[in-house]
Amino acid sequence: MRDFDELIKRMTLKEKLAEITQLYGDEYTEDDSTFMGIDYRFEANREMVDNVGSILGVSGAALIKEAQKKHLETSKHKIPLLFMHDIIHGFKTIFPSPLAMSCTWQPELVKESAEIAAKESAVSGIHLTFSPMCDLARDARWGRVVETSGEDPFLNSMFAKAYVEGYQGTDVSEQYRVASCLKHFAAYGMAEAGRDYNTTDVSEYELREKHFPGYRAAVDAGAKMVMTSFNALNGVPSSGNKWLFQDVLRKEWGFRGTVISDCTAIVEMIYHGFAQDEAEAAKKAIDAGVDIEMVSNTYYNSAERLIKQGRLSEDQIDLSVKRVLELKEELGLFDNPFKDADEEAEKKYILCREHRDAARKIARESMVLLKNDGVLPVKKNDEKKQKIFLTGPYADSRQMLDLWSAYGEEKDCLTLREVLSDEMEISCIPGIGILDYEKEQVENAVKAAEDSDIILLALGEEPLMSGESNSRMDIGLPGYQQQFAERIFAVGKPVIVILYNGRPLAIPEIALKANAVLEAWFPGTEGNHAVCDILTGAYAPSGRLTMSFPWAVGQCPIYYNCYSTGRPSKNVYISERFSSRYIDGQSVPLYPFGYGLTYTTFEYGEVILSDTVMRRNGSIMAQCSLKNTGDRAGTETVQLYLQDISGSRVRPVRMLKDFRRITLKPGETCQAVFQIDEEMLKFHTLDKGFAAETGKFKIYIAENASTGTCAEFELV
Numbered sequence: 001m002r003d004f005d006e007l008i009k010r011m012t013l014k015e016k017l018a019e020i021t022q023l024y025g026d027e028y029t030e031d032d033s034t035f036m037g038i039d040y041r042f043e044a045n046r047e048m049v050d051n052v053g054s055i056l057g058v059s060g061a062a063l064i065k066e067a068q069k070k071h072l073e074t075s076k077h078k079i080p081l082l083f084m085h086d087i088i089h090g091f092k093t094i095f096p097s098p099l100a101m102s103c104t105w106q107p108e109l110v111k112e113s114a115e116i117a118a119k120e121s122a123v124s125g126i127h128l129t130f131s132p133m134c135d136l137a138r139d140a141r142w143g144r145v146v147e148t149s150g151e152d153p154f155l156n157s158m159f160a161k162a163y164v165e166g167y168q169g170t171d172v173s174e175q176y177r178v179a180s181c182l183k184h185f186a187a188y189g190m191a192e193a194g195r196d197y198n199t200t201d202v203s204e205y206e207l208r209e210k211h212f213p214g215y216r217a218a219v220d221a222g223a224k225m226v227m228t229s230f231n232a233l234n235g236v237p238s239s240g241n242k243w244l245f246q247d248v249l250r251k252e253w254g255f256r257g258t259v260i261s262d263c264t265a266i267v268e269m270i271y272h273g274f275a276q277d278e279a280e281a282a283k284k285a286i287d288a289g290v291d292i293e294m295v296s297n298t299y300y301n302s303a304e305r306l307i308k309q310g311r312l313s314e315d316q317i318d319l320s321v322k323r324v325l326e327l328k329e330e331l332g333l334f335d336n337p338f339k340d341a342d343e344e345a346e347k348k349y350i351l352c353r354e355h356r357d358a359a360r361k362i363a364r365e366s367m368v369l370l371k372n373d374g375v376l377p378v379k380k381n382d383e384k385k386q387k388i389f390l391t392g393p394y395a396d397s398r399q400m401l402d403l404w405s406a407y408g409e410e411k412d413c414l415t416l417r418e419v420l421s422d423e424m425e426i427s428c429i430p431g432i433g434i435l436d437y438e439k440e441q442v443e444n445a446v447k448a449a450e451d452s453d454i455i456l457l458a459l460g461e462e463p464l465m466s467g468e469s470n471s472r473m474d475i476g477l478p479g480y481q482q483q484f485a486e487r488i489f490a491v492g493k494p495v496i497v498i499l500y501n502g503r504p505l506a507i508p509e510i511a512l513k514a515n516a517v518l519e520a521w522f523p524g525t526e527g528n529h530a531v532c533d534i535l536t537g538a539y540a541p542s543g544r545l546t547m548s549f550p551w552a553v554g555q556c557p558i559y560y561n562c563y564s565t566g567r568p569s570k571n572v573y574i575s576e577r578f579s580s581r582y583i584d585g586q587s588v589p590l591y592p593f594g595y596g597l598t599y600t601t602f603e604y605g606e607v608i609l610s611d612t613v614m615r616r617n618g619s620i621m622a623q624c625s626l627k628n629t630g631d632r633a634g635t636e637t638v639q640l641y642l643q644d645i646s647g648s649r650v651r652p653v654r655m656l657k658d659f660r661r662i663t664l665k666p667g668e669t670c671q672a673v674f675q676i677d678e679e680m681l682k683f684h685t686l687d688k689g690f691a692a693e694t695g696k697f698k699i700y701i702a703e704n705a706s707t708g709t710c711a712e713f714e715l716v
Contacts, residue, residue, distance in 0.1 A: 002334065004325045007077060008318050013307070016321045017300045018051035019079065022260070024295045025058040025067075048300055050074045053324050054082040056263075056295060059407065061341040064125030068337050080337035082328055087129035087178070087406050088147060089113065091120035093355040093525055094401050094408035097502055098133065098159075100366040100521035102149035103543040103596070105637050105659060107162035109362050114166025116358055119176040120350050124407075125341035127331050128179040130227060132163035134214035135184055137547060139557035141194025143470030146402055146502030146522070148189060150546025151559040151593060153210050154656045157217035164221035172224060173332035175340055182218035184229030184262060186244055187211045191231060194556060195471045200231045205649060208684045210561075216253060224257045224327055228265055228290060237272045239265045240284035250289065258323045260292040261285065267296045278302050283311055291320035351412060356526050363523040363530035368543040369597040370517040375494045377537025377599060378454065380424035386453040390417055390428040391445045391488065393481065394458035394500045397430075400527040402502050403467030412525050416458055416498070419528040423536055427452070434462045435479040442484060449491045456535070457488055457514070458498045463522060466502025475553050476506050489513045498531060504549040504591075511590055519543075540599040542635040542661070544704070549591035554582070560593040560705035561652040594639050594656070594704035600630025600666065607701050607711035614715050619677040624701045624709060626672050628664035635663045638672040641700040641708065647693050648686035654705055672701060681715060
């Protein structure tokens with residue numbers, strides 16, 4: 001690592017402030033209003049542009065090489081630019097949305113997707129991606145659940161680690177690697193009422209137990225950057241939160257990398273009511289340890305005056321500059337400012353067959369079969385020549401990509417009609433749009449449905465109905481889709497519903513009336529090939545939910561690992577009337593965390609423990625038999641949950657601690673075996689720190705968070 005102290009001494013204060021400012025760019029142009037594709041979007045001058053440290057939102061090997069070359073020609077200190085982008089789940093080859101990928105329960109697949117995304121990004125000139133998103137998601141009204149790994153801290157941590165390792169490898173300077181920026185620190189997923197950018201109020205116990213583990217896993221995996229969140233957490237906006245960034249992130253967790261604000265989040269502290277003007281916003285962010293200001297200029301405009309007033313020290317600026325320079329050094333940019341940008345490699349790797357095949361494989365694994373009364377898989381070579389009718393707004397749509405699909409394009413996706421037509425004889429009339437309704441088209445579709453033997457009904461949300469700033473009050477099927485579905489159900493033929501969406505939906509009528517329901521999510525570039533693989537039985541579904549589906553929006557937020565209440569349902573001490581429940585609907589989810597079906601069935605045996613007593617620093621074994629009771633091979637995700645029966649703080653009713661994906665042939669039996677150790681029992685106690693407390697515990701080995709056989713043991 002170079003020693004940057006001398007370089008920093010030679011830099012003027014304005015040059016330093018430009019180095020820790022990020023500008024936004026669109027495409028390279030010689031237009032006088034921009035420079036290297038930089039769309040100023042705020043007051044900027046030539047000195048800032050000539051010395052800016054990083055650029056957001058520009059890609060393309062030729063463009064970035066030219067931009068870097070011009071920058072180094074004008075840069076007095078020859079400091080290379082750092083190019084960053086939101087590469088969330090693929091660059092050009094788009095994988096399923098992160099929420100969908102988490103439903104694979106296979107971190108190795110997420111790592112593979114990140115490696116491919118890094119490769120396509122790197123050859124296109126990108127150095128750093130704003131991923132993974134480590135926010136825990138519980139409220140399906142929040143649009144950004146589509147970018148998360150769901151509601152469970154254990155899985156969230158596993159996937160956070162996998163993303164970082166996939167992007168960065170063991171050495172981020174190596175070929176085809178990009179730096180990783182975890183986001184959004186912290187508790188952004190707890191926005192009140194599921195409304196994006198809204199405030200959050202979370203106890204430290206809840207933060208440490210549920211929310212911090214995912215961020216910590218990404219830090220421990222070596223993520224090079226951390227992004228602040230938009231929300232105010234317990235009254236303090238993240239971008240000005242010293243406790244989060246100085247005490248927790250740097251002192252407790254030992255993070256030595258770079259911190260960046262989210263887009264314009266520093267100046268937004270004025271609107272939070274946390275800073276009276278830009279100068280105070282800049283001071284609070286710098287004091288909190290935010291090194292780079294993304295797409296606003298409070299640092300550049302205010303820090304010099306703050307230093308003269310004695311409210312900041314130049315040493316604080318120097319420290320941030322040093323962190324930025326060290327990141328560029330780790331990426332190898334001082335030796336090779338173009339890194340992997342390569343026009344020929346772009347042609348070779350972007351959307352290549354290998355990458356497309358991986359996208360198809362991962363999409364298959366991400367889809368969750370929610371219901372099947374025997375109509376799936378569809379027999380494409382049936383001697384009876386079934387008349388198969390495809391309808392619904394997603395029947396002939398290419399909208400397989402969500403809001404955060406980088407440079408993915410719908411033209412690279414095939415529609416469900418196109419893919420299925422290659423496999424079987426079908427007829428297709430969409431009949432309705434997501435929000436559009438034409439009576440004639442509906443009647444045409446209903447008439448065709450009446451003349452069919454089996455109906456495929458493709459429903460869902462528009463991609464722009466989820467993602468950033470896309471919160472929804474009603475999370476049922478939008479538009480007239482429910483009414484259209486009722487018309488199709490009334491025909492009386494078997495109906496298979498395929499859902500394309502970015503969040504759990506409240507679909508009780510669909511769940512009741514459909515013969516089968518396949519959750520496809522926004523499945524990416526090869527998504528409909530994956531849907532076809534499952535519908536035709538070429539692949540048996542194996543995805544499991546990582547977010548609970550509610551019966552109704554009024555249940556939100558709903559999640560499995562809630563804390564015990566003094567009046568749970570079926571409390572032996574009180575009547576059901578006075579328990580924690582709704583008087584007009586269910587308290588439990590429509591489809592729980594961990595739920596998912598396949599094309600066979602499994603039978604679980606009783607939980608057997610190697611001992612009913614665990615001693616300090618010891619362990620016990622838990623196992624149960626698993627038998628494939630169906631007529632075809634299948635994969636079951638066997639889940640291990642623990643419950644701490646009593647503690648110095650209230651504890652969740654269940655906590656996922658481990659799982660096994662087991663594939664069995666028809667009639668085959670095996671033992672699902674788990675080791676339980678003291679580390680699994682630890683939590684943030686009332687007065688003993690992070691520790692395991694003696695007492696009784698329950699073990700559940702289950703197919704989802706609402707089922708399972710149980711056994712007890714005691715820690716002594």
